Amino acid sequence: MTKKSMVMTTESLDSTPEAPKPARKTRRPRKKAPAAKKLPSNPFMNEVLELVNEQKTDAKKVAILKEYECDILKSLFIWNFDDSIISLLPEGKVPYKPNENPLGTDHSSLRREQRNLYMFVKGGNDALSTIRRETIFIQMLEGLHPKEADIIVAVKDGDLEDMYDVPFEVVEEAYPDIEWGGRS
Numbered sequence: 001m002t003k004k005s006m007v008m009t010t011e012s013l014d015s016t017p018e019a020p021k022p023a024r025k026t027r028r029p030r031k032k033a034p035a036a037k038k039l040p041s042n043p044f045m046n047e048v049l050e051l052v053n054e055q056k057t058d059a060k061k062v063a064i065l066k067e068y069e070c071d072i073l074k075s076l077f078i079w080n081f082d083d084s085i086i087s088l089l090p091e092g093k094v095p096y097k098p099n100e101n102p103l104g105t106d107h108s109s110l111r112r113e114q115r116n117l118y119m120f121v122k123g124g125n126d127a128l129s130t131i132r133r134e135t136i137f138i139q140m141l142e143g144l145h146p147k148e149a150d151i152i153v154a155v156k157d158g159d160l161e162d163m164y165d166v167p168f169e170v171v172e173e174a175y176p177d178i179e180w181g182g183r184s
Contacts, residue, residue: 098149
């Protein structure tokens with residue numbers, strides 16, 4: 001026998017035998033943050049704004065707005081945020097009958113109705129009488145899905161931020177090509 005095995009220290013006599021170490025558990029992979037859901041091509045504006053609203057950071061909101069960039073979305077933001085745009089429609093609730101059909105069936109969309117939005121702001125079609133302008137607006141709302149109709153009603157009053165958490169700063173960062181002011 002060797003000297004090392006025969007020599008016992010007081011430390012080894014005093015200590016109790018160590019319990020066997022438990023078997024190491026395998027780690028579960030970390031959960032990745034869920035990827036932002038993908039919308040169909042040409043989504044409704046309420047779908048885009050709801051997806052932006054779900055994002056926690058401004059950077060993610062900007063990324064979603066850039067991904068789904070379209071003229072109608074920019075037009076809505078301009079009408080909502082640009083102080084030089086003067087709406088020719090009365091503020092407040094609009095008396096219309098919402099279209100009860102399911103989303104995507106028997107509806108117009110804001111993408112299609114974009115060409116008519118000029119009639120509702122100063123400098124667009126000033127020859128329209130107030131009654132005719134309001135009638136056209138109500139007819140447009142009745143053809144839209146109720147959520148898209150709610151968006152356009154909020155935009156005319158400049159209240160889009162009350163419906164969706166999309167601040168001006170996020171819009172400005174997402175769409176630097178928009179020139180604000182000097183429209184009316």
